[in-house]
Amino acid sequence: MRAVVQRVDGASVAVVTGSGTEIVGEITGEGLCVLVGVAHEDTPEQAERLARKLWSIRILEGEKSCSEVNAPLLVISQFTLYGDARKGRRPTWNAAAPGAVAEPLVDEVVARLRALGAKVETGRFGADMRVSLTNHGPFTVVLEM
Template sequence: MKVVLQRVKQAQVTVDEEVIGKIGTGFLLLVGFGPDDNDETLDYLVHKITNLRVFEDEAGKLNLSLKDVQGSILSVSQFTLYANTKKGNRPSFTEAAQPEQATQLYDDFNHRLAATGIPVATGKFGANMQVSLINDGPVTIIYEK
């Protein structure tokens, strides 16, 4: 599983000119799955993401978590995180999970995030999505499990 996390002031995802997910302060997650991902992988990353301390406290130190600032998550599926660009100029995506498996993992991941009490908005798996954001910092963290 690969996740690109961006701390944002706001973010939204649009499909067919309709906003389907929108948040204020929080994390935009670009999420990709590999064929070996499972419940353990999901639980590990849910814990890491929901407890990540990258928001400033009263002293200006990155010491607060998403829960501490009452932030939200916008989770967007992105199989292209598994692009292999070693040969030629056209990326290969054979290292990504198959759509049936990835859809289930994405749904499970988002349900587990929401179960922590953090509001979660999502994109639409497999859709052509337009994602816009105001990156805060910028703070970008890459997880790979």
């Protein structure tokens, strides 16, 4: 399981529909925008570890964590985190888990965060999404579970 974590001063995700776009998740103020990729061999235990790490990692202003300041998180599934573009001109997605495997594990990360007390907004799995954010820093880290 792989996550790209950005410290933000607000973020939103909109889904493209036939009649325009609809905002499906939004956080305001300081928080984290998290793109989550799932590989074939990933497990619910890894999802739980990722949730605990996201809730406790001290990357907010003043080296605080979301748990310390009750900061919100926007969690968005992102299979392209497992893209491989080392050969040719087109990336392959072979390492990314199919939706039937990935969606429940991304949902597990969200459920575990909420069980820890986090306010979590999400994108919509498999949708054509537009993510907007203000990266604070800029500050971006990659987590591997």
